[in-house]
Amino acid sequence: MAEIKKYFLESFLPSIQSTTTNVDISDLYDESAKWTPVPLTYSNKFESVMNLSAVIIKNLCKLFRATKKVPRLAFDVIAHIVNDSTDQPDILLRQILLCHVTKRQADAGYFVYIVTSIEDLKLKRVPLQDELEWVALAHKVIKHAQINHKINECLTDLGQSITEVTEFEKKDQIKITLVESGLKILRGFVGLEELFIHTDHFRQKINDFKGSLEQLQLVSKMDIISIAIHEYAHLKIRQSNGDFNMHSPVVGHLHGLPVIPHEFGTFTERKIFGKQIDWFASYRAMDYEFVERFVHSVENGGPLPPSYIESSGVVPRLGDPYVDGADIEVNNYIC
Numbered sequence: 001m002a003e004i005k006k007y008f009l010e011s012f013l014p015s016i017q018s019t020t021t022n023v024d025i026s027d028l029y030d031e032s033a034k035w036t037p038v039p040l041t042y043s044n045k046f047e048s049v050m051n052l053s054a055v056i057i058k059n060l061c062k063l064f065r066a067t068k069k070v071p072r073l074a075f076d077v078i079a080h081i082v083n084d085s086t087d088q089p090d091i092l093l094r095q096i097l098l099c100h101v102t103k104r105q106a107d108a109g110y111f112v113y114i115v116t117s118i119e120d121l122k123l124k125r126v127p128l129q130d131e132l133e134w135v136a137l138a139h140k141v142i143k144h145a146q147i148n149h150k151i152n153e154c155l156t157d158l159g160q161s162i163t164e165v166t167e168f169e170k171k172d173q174i175k176i177t178l179v180e181s182g183l184k185i186l187r188g189f190v191g192l193e194e195l196f197i198h199t200d201h202f203r204q205k206i207n208d209f210k211g212s213l214e215q216l217q218l219v220s221k222m223d224i225i226s227i228a229i230h231e232y233a234h235l236k237i238r239q240s241n242g243d244f245n246m247h248s249p250v251v252g253h254l255h256g257l258p259v260i261p262h263e264f265g266t267f268t269e270r271k272i273f274g275k276q277i278d279w280f281a282s283y284r285a286m287d288y289e290f291v292e293r294f295v296h297s298v299e300n301g302g303p304l305p306p307s308y309i310e311s312s313g314v315v316p317r318l319g320d321p322y323v324d325g326a327d328i329e330v331n332n333y334i335c
């Protein structure tokens with residue numbers, strides 16, 4: 001894979017014209033056709049991190065295979081991030097998110113908006129007290145036996161093996177990491193043995209919340225539980241599949257399921273809650289008894305309440321069904 005990056009940096013980048021609004025990637029695309037895709041395995045995390053940049057380039061070629069023209073604003077950001085060292089934690093974060101985003105079928109404007117926002121993504125180095133509590137709660141989600149069982153049911157629905165993940169569940173090394181960026185619509189995303197929670201997204205929702213303090217505490221816990229379930233599901237299907245670069249809608253499709261609802265994080269939230277619910281927007285109408293019992297069961301490791309019975313005013317989240325591995329809301333995106 002190293003030769004892909006070498007070609008990109010040493011041959012392709014110097015050859016492109018700097019004045020056009022789109023970068024013609026025809027030569028890069030032709031070259032990429034010669035390269036064998038390499039999975040980003042969990043068994044060799046070091047090698048997978050080294051290969052992230054090459055996978056991003058390969059994904060980009062595939063994504064723009066029809067036009068072979070990549071908007072320059074996005075291309076420049078990608079080139080910059082790919083060229084930087086993953087020894088810097090913030091660069092590693094950006095490469096991981098780009099790996100997800102370069103798999104998405106997107107219109108040019110949306111792609112530029114998302115990619116250019118990734119340039120300021122970084123670790124949250126001084127978390128607030130409640131953000132540290134989110135991390136503790138997310139850890140409880142990934143250790144919860146029944147939640148693991150529910151996700152495993154989803155793996156089976158998509159034809160994936162659950163034997164590969166049983167040992168993985170016992171590991172204590174799955175990290176929950178807080179990040180910050182200007183991309184407020186990003187809830188979180190998944191890395192190698194790591195879940196990322198985007199603090200600015202939740203901070204904005206907390207700041208805008210109009211209900212009572214008690215309601216806020218409950219919905220914010222529920223929203224953190226939901227993102228932890230969502231991203232942990234992504235992590236488990238990648239572990240099962242053996243490839244961090246997998247695309248779960250495609251995997252679902254290969255097993256006879258329609259493509260769109262089977263972004264695996266969304267699929268799992270629907271399995272557990274009936275639909276992807278925007279808990280912050282649902283505080284007026286949600287079933288408080290269910291929510292309180294659900295939060296309590298996660299906090300204490302007890303049995304989950306029976307499946308959520310949707311009350312009339314609950315508000316679904318408009319998650320992006322195409323960005324696999326990252327959770328991006330599209331309802332408040334303006335371009």
Ligand SMILES: [Zn+2]
Pocket residue numbers: 230234263264265266323324325326327
């Ligand atoms: Zn997702």
